[in-house]
Amino acid sequence: MQEIDVVIVGAGAAGLMCAAQAGYRGRKVVVLDHAKKAGKKILMSGGGRCNFTNRTVSKDHYVCSNPHFIISALKRFDQNDFIEQVERHAIPFHEREWGQLFCNDSSKAIVEMLLTECEWAQAKVHTGTSIKSVKKLEDGRFQVVTSGDGYVCQSVVIASGGLSFANAGATGFGYDIARQFGLNLIATDAALVPFTLKPKDLERFKPLSGIAIEARIHCNGRAFRENVLFTHRGFSGPAVLQVSNYWKPGQSIEIDLFPHIDLNEWLQEQRQNRPRAELRNILGETLTKRLAQTLCQWWQCDQPIGQFSESELKAVATKFQRWLLVPAGTEGYRTAEVTRGGVDTNELSSKTMESKKVPGLYFVGEVMDVTGWLGGYNFQWAWASGFAAGQFV
Ligand SMILES: Cc1cc2nc3c(=O)[nH]c(=O)nc-3n(C[C@H](O)[C@H](O)[C@H](O)COP(=O)(O)OP(=O)(O)OC[C@H]3O[C@@H](n4cnc5c(N)ncnc54)[C@H](O)[C@@H]3O)c2cc1C
Structure with a gap:
């Protein structure tokens, strides 16, 4: 068992953003993902050009049982913060109708940007790693058993996304962890779907x-x-x-x-x-x-x-x-862009994304009961919630 500060499950949009932020704070971070590649949904998003955010973002662009929950994170890392990061990495992009921002070339540039940030922040990303169990130890830390190395850590961040597109690595892992730790779930369903x-x-x-x-x-x-x-x-x-x-x-x-x-x-x-x-x-x-x-x-x-x-x-x-x-x-989860419902935001701190019941356990991104409109809003939530947790894990 390796001793480490933070284990993040899911090398998608929210998990990678959180990892880099925590790494920059000097935290020892590892991101685990069972898929062979990081950021598969980013790669397939926006028809291969990733609609990574929108010029206008507010709580009204989201469906959430507790809409006020999302305001704080969206303010602390807004669309302009992400645009600034994209510009800093010299990724060319353009605006389409309704303020939607897309890469000019390929979504790959966004995944590379996130992985570069993780590298700079010395956050490790291990793909092809399945999680066997997550347990809370008596000393308040967590034990994470995987198909590879095992970890004992202070914080676990669940960034495993929703249920849509199982062939891109989607599983119900985050919901299972929420149930295991007694957190309430808002019923899930396919959304942004024909x-x-x-x-x-x-x-x-x-x-x-x-x-x-x-x-x-x-x-x-x-x-x-x-x-x-x-x-x-x-x-x-x-x-x-x-x-x-x-x-x-x-x-x-x-x-x-x-x-x-x-x-x-x-x-x-x-x-x-x-x-x-x-x-x-x-x-x-x-x-x-x-x-x-x-x-x-x-x-x-x-x-x-x-x-x-x-x-x-x-x-x-x-x-x-x-x-x-x-x-x-x-058409269901097979073609849905996102999953509506998920971990009840009443269970989480809107400032840190940490569970109120289980200190050290965090949820970020689509696994939460926050569903954006079409137009870059789901990624903006992933960036904002990942950033928020990254300041505290
Ligand atoms: C076809 C398509 C197009 C889209 N286009 C856009 C768009 O243009 N703009 C937009 O804003 N949104 C878009 N979305 C939605 C957006 O992709 C998601 O909302 C966003 O990726 C959520 O980020 P996340 O980090 O929470 O989850 P994800 O990006 O889904 O990442 C979750 C990660 O967790 C991993 N994982 C899952 N289960 C396990 C497990 N048991 N063990 C280990 N790892 C696990 C997965 O492999 C994955 O890498 C699109 C979605 C789809 C399906």
């Missing part, structure tokens, strides 16, 4: 697979106006992924297919101007022909616009702007 459709809806919409349109989707008091993509399983695209953070099984979502206009007003004008035009062709100018035709046939409004009365046309407009749909479910 919706699947019920058989009848799927039959209707599957032929539209590949069509993308801008729409506004509402669910549980939240609305996102971005692209929606029809897929061979259901719906995807940024608007759908965003709203999936708020959706609960069995609930409906409301889709506005014309988020930029008052459709009723516009259709009444069209009725005056071109009464002989088919409604589906008029709507198809915005929705694509195939989508307009499918919906007009399904909602039995496939006729020339002049044949609708004013009130009938109003009812049609409502259908297209307040389409209520109940998804069958989601």
